[in-house]
Amino acid sequence: MSNSILNAGINIFGTVSKNLYDGVLRIHSKETLIIDHIDAVIYLEARGKMSGVKNRIVSFQIDTKRTVQKDESYKIPFTFNLPDGYIDSYSGKNVSISYNCEAKIHVNEEDLEKLDRSVFTKVKSFFTSDYATKVSTYFNKFNKEENYKISREHSDLKLAYNFISLLFTTLIVSVLFLIALLSLKFELHAIHGLIFIASVALVSYIQFEIKKKKIGDISLKTFNSDEGFICAVKPARNFSLTKAEIYYQIIEKVVDNRGTSSSTYTKTIFKSPIKPLKSKGSSEVEFQFPENKSWSSMEFEDASIYWEIVIKGKHSGVSEVMKCTIEAYKN
Amino acid sequence: MKKNFLFNPFSGVLHEDIPKVILPNIDIESILFKIQNSDHLAIEFIGKQGRGKTSHLRYLQHILPEYPLFLLNKTSSVSEVMESTSEVVFVDSIHHLSFSNRIQLFKQKKVVIYTTHWRRNIECLLTKTDYYSLRFKGIQPKQLQHILNERLKLASKTEPSDILFSEKDAKVLINKFGDNYRGIINHLYEKYQ
Numbered sequence: 001m002s003n004s005i006l007n008a009g010i011n012i013f014g015t016v017s018k019n020l021y022d023g024v025l026r027i028h029s030k031e032t033l034i035i036d037h038i039d040a041v042i043y044l045e046a047r048g049k050m051s052g053v054k055n056r057i058v059s060f061q062i063d064t065k066r067t068v069q070k071d072e073s074y075k076i077p078f079t080f081n082l083p084d085g086y087i088d089s090y091s092g093k094n095v096s097i098s099y100n101c102e103a104k105i106h107v108n109e110e111d112l113e114k115l116d117r118s119v120f121t122k123v124k125s126f127f128t129s130d131y132a133t134k135v136s137t138y139f140n141k142f143n144k145e146e147n148y149k150i151s152r153e154h155s156d157l158k159l160a161y162n163f164i165s166l167l168f169t170t171l172i173v174s175v176l177f178l179i180a181l182l183s184l185k186f187e188l189h190a191i192h193g194l195i196f197i198a199s200v201a202l203v204s205y206i207q208f209e210i211k212k213k214k215i216g217d218i219s220l221k222t223f224n225s226d227e228g229f230i231c232a233v234k235p236a237r238n239f240s241l242t243k244a245e246i247y248y249q250i251i252e253k254v255v256d257n258r259g260t261s262s263s264t265y266t267k268t269i270f271k272s273p274i275k276p277l278k279s280k281g282s283s284e285v286e287f288q289f290p291e292n293k294s295w296s297s298m299e300f301e302d303a304s305i306y307w308e309i310v311i312k313g314k315h316s317g318v319s320e321v322m323k324c325t326i327e328a329y330k331n
Numbered sequence: 332m333k334k335n336f337l338f339n340p341f342s343g344v345l346h347e348d349i350p351k352v353i354l355p356n357i358d359i360e361s362i363l364f365k366i367q368n369s370d371h372l373a374i375e376f377i378g379k380q381g382r383g384k385t386s387h388l389r390y391l392q393h394i395l396p397e398y399p400l401f402l403l404n405k406t407s408s409v410s411e412v413m414e415s416t417s418e419v420v421f422v423d424s425i426h427h428l429s430f431s432n433r434i435q436l437f438k439q440k441k442v443v444i445y446t447t448h449w450r451r452n453i454e455c456l457l458t459k460t461d462y463y464s465l466r467f468k469g470i471q472p473k474q475l476q477h478i479l480n481e482r483l484k485l486a487s488k489t490e491p492s493d494i495l496f497s498e499k500d501a502k503v504l505i506n507k508f509g510d511n512y513r514g515i516i517n518h519l520y521e522k523y524q
Binding site for chain 1: 337338339342343344345346347348380381384385402404423424426446447448513517520521524
């Protein structure tokens with residue numbers, strides 16, 4: 001037990017029903033004090049490799065006009081409702097999202113002298129010049145009952161840039177550049193470096209567009225099933241990816257905008273089993289949802305979780321990948 | 332995340348907590364005097380990324396909350412800064428504004444305090460703005476030790492007397508990361524997550 005005159009603690013037990021939470025505020029005082037009112041605020045916090053964010057969600061009153069007797073302990077129960085639409089708590093590699101319940105105990109002005117002010121965190125009340133004691137606790141918001149659902153609307157499958165192809169292009173352009181340098185015998189200047197980079201970029205772009213046309217299109221439709229979802233894949237007639245396989249993955253992404261330049265951190269938090277697609281014609285592949293129910297698609301400030309369908313296969317002996325983002329939510 | 336902590340001590344700091352963890356390595360009083368007594372001034376915080384420029388900018392704005400802070404990015408435009416009626420503005424990452432927009436900003440505002448990777452003295456010369464530049468470079472072990480321990484205390488559930496960083500720990504981190512404060516913080520974030 002602390003040496004403070006007034007000790008307080010707060011616990012959140014969990015959900016009574018959807019979005020309704022219950023908790024208790026514990027108070028013990030070494031002096032008899034009159035408490036004018038006890039107010040609480042629920043915050044949604046995101047902390048990680050990004051600027052810290054703390055957003056006020058809801059505020060409510062826990063108690064009003066209470067006298068705490070010297071050396072007696074009190075447990076004050078309370079409930080609060082979190083509005084619909086707020087994301088679940090999440091703890092990942094680059095970000096943690098959690099909820100914080102902060103209670104302020106406003107002791108009556110006449111009893112302030114009884115408190116040992118050097119010990120407490122003092123916070124001025126917004127409305128008056130009273131001083132308040134602050135106590136807080138973090139709690140998690142998870143809805144384990146609801147299952148995921150996949151939205152039928154999603155982006156088209158797009159061919160991803162291939163590092164091997166880029167490397168190959170750079171090699172070809174470098175060789176051509178070297179041949180030009182040796183045969184024309186010009187002096188190297190900074191401008192030639194810029195021309196080289198521009199050439200690599202242009203050739204890469206043209207090569208990518210040609211490859212995209214050669215591989216062809218493939219359409220994707222998603223349907224919810226009992227335990228997961230179904231991907232119905234229909235390649236165009238000219239589709240030429242061979243040994244095609246499909247899977248989905250869930251990715252955590254954080255954009256670090258702290259400071260004068262930004263960095264992006266991603267982490268694959270789930271990868272489904274890989275399933276083969278038919279070599280010709282349409283395929284229907286069923287996937288199960290992950291057991292973890294806190295990975296719904298979400299975007300909060302600089303952090304996001306997104307689901308991605310990935311189709312990989314071979315084209316001219318090189319592995320190619322097509323991707324699209326799908327929306328996973330809970331009712 | 333380690334059990335002694337309410338949150339990862341090396342995660343991004345909330346704006347309200349900046350004064351608790353920062354150890355200013357610039358003369359704050361002198362800068363405050365310049366802001367409040369200049370007619371037409373640009374105060375520049377310059378240095379590589381991760382050296383504390385934005386942290387110091389935010390700290391100053393915490394002391395002077397009556398002046399707005401603009402955290403610019405690739406999609407920002409000068410209008411969001413110009414629409415502010417304040418004569419004094421804090422601007423992070425001023426390089427996200429074009430040269431002509433920076434000229435417009437320096438012409439219109441009385442004092443602009445900004446962060447940047449590159450010097451903006453040409454814009455100041457063209458707009459006849461007084462120019463005061465502070466370079467953020469280097470970090471001392473004692474400084475780093477203080478900053479890291481303040482972060483530990485802020486995030487701790489109880490008094491963290493047994494888990495504080497020593498000066499030797501700080502030297503090891505500086506040997507590995509140099510004065511890249513952001514690199515040190517991200518490294519420790521992963522260890523504590």
